[in-house]
Amino acid sequence: DTAVSQTPKYLVTQMGNDKSIKCEQNLGHDTMYWYKQDSKKFLKIMFSYNNKELIINETVPNRFSPKSPDKAHLNLHINSLELGDSAVYFCASQYQDSRGELFFGEGSRLTVL
Amino acid sequence: GQQLNQSPQSMFIQEGEDVSMNCTSSSIFNTWLWYKQDPGEGPVLLIALYKAGELTSNGRLTAQFGITRKDSFLNISASIPSDVGIYFCAGLLYNNNDMRFGAGTRLTVKP
Numbered sequence: 001d002t003a004v005s006q007t008p009k010y011l012v013t014q015m016g017n018d019k020s021i022k023c024e025q026n027l028g029h030d031t032m033y034w035y036k037q038d039s040k041k042f043l044k045i046m047f048s049y050n051n052k053e054l055i056i057n058e059t060v061p062n063r064f065s066p067k068s069p070d071k072a073h074l075n076l077h078i079n080s081l082e083l084g085d086s087a088v089y090f091c092a093s094q095y096q097d098s099r100g101e102l103f104f105g106e107g108s109r110l111t112v113l
Numbered sequence: 114g115q116q117l118n119q120s121p122q123s124m125f126i127q128e129g130e131d132v133s134m135n136c137t138s139s140s141i142f143n144t145w146l147w148y149k150q151d152p153g154e155g156p157v158l159l160i161a162l163y164k165a166g167e168l169t170s171n172g173r174l175t176a177q178f179g180i181t182r183k184d185s186f187l188n189i190s191a192s193i194p195s196d197v198g199i200y201f202c203a204g205l206l207y208n209n210n211d212m213r214f215g216a217g218t219r220l221t222v223k224p
Contacts, residue, residue: 004155031210041199043156043214056211090155099144099163100205100212104155 003027006091006105013081014113020077021108023091031055032074033102034066035090043090049074050096078110086112116140119202119215126192127223134218135186136202144205145178145185150217151198159200160187192222 004025013019025032033056034046048056052068063079074091088109092102119136126132136145144163148156160171162178162185169176175188185204189196202215 033210041150041217041219043201043217045211045213048210050210092155096210099161100146100203101158101161102148102156102212104157106153106155 004091004093004103004105006089006108008108009106010109010111012111012113015081015083017081018077018079019081019110020075021089021091021110022073022075023105024073025091025093025103026072027093027103029093029103030071030096031094032068032071033092033094034074034076035092035104037088037090037107039087046089047074047076081110081112083112086110117202117204117213117215119218121218122216123219123221125221125223128192128194130192132189132192132196132220133186134200134202135184136204136215137184138204139183140204140206141182142204142206143182145176146203146205146212147174147176147185147187148201148203148214149198150201156201189220192220194222194224196220197222 006023031050033048046060047066049068065077068074088107090107091105094102146161147159150156160176167178173190199217201217205212
C-alpha cells in the first residue's frame with residue numbers, strides 16, 4: 001500500500017485553467033505539507049497543515065488554495081494557472097513530533113502550456 | 114527564511130570512490146536531515162541528526178551534525194551505481210514544522 005499517494009501524477013493544461021491535485025496518507029500522521037520543486041530541483045515549502053489547521057503559508061500566490069477535509073487528506077487547488085506554475089508538486093506527511101522525518105509522495109508534474 | 118548552502122552542486126565519480134557533501138547555514142538548526150531523491154520519485158529520508166556533534170551511520174552512509182549547529186556533512190563510502198540521485202540536506206528549527214531544504218547535490222556514479 002502506498003503511504004503517501006498523490007493524484008494525478010501528470011497534469012498538462014492550458015494557461016488560465018483551474019486544476020486540483022489530491023493527496024492522501026494512510027500513515028496516521030497529523031501534519032501534511034505541499035512542496036514545490038522547480039526545474040532546478042529546488043524544493044520549496046508552500047503549506048503545512050496540522051490536524052486540518054493551516055500552520056505554514058509561505059509567500060505563495062493566493063491562486064493556490066490548500067484544503068484539508070480531514071487529517072489524512074491535503075488537496076491543492078490552483079486557479080488561473082500561469083506558465084510559472086509548471087513544476088513538480090510534492091505532498092508530504094509526518095508525525096507532529098517526529099522532527100523533520102517527512103514521508104513524500106511520488107510527486108505530481110504540472111505542465112502549463 | 115533560513116538559507117541552506119549545499120555543496121557541491123554536482124559530482125561525477127567512479128564506482129568504488131568515496132563521496133562527501135556538506136551543508137552550511139547562517140542560522141542555527143536543532144535538527145539536520147539528509148534525503149535522497151531518485152528520478153521520478155519523492156525524496157526519501159536517509160539520516161536524521163538531533164544533537165550537535167552527533168555522528169550517525171546508515172550502512173555506507175555517515176552524517177554529522179556540526180558543533181556550531183550551522184552545518185552538516187554526508188559521506189558515502191565505496192559508491193555503487195544505485196547511489197545515483199540527488200541528495201538534499203534539510204534543516205529544522207525546534208518546535209517548528211518549517212523544514213528548509215538545500216539546493217541538492219546531484220551524484221553520478223560511473224560503473
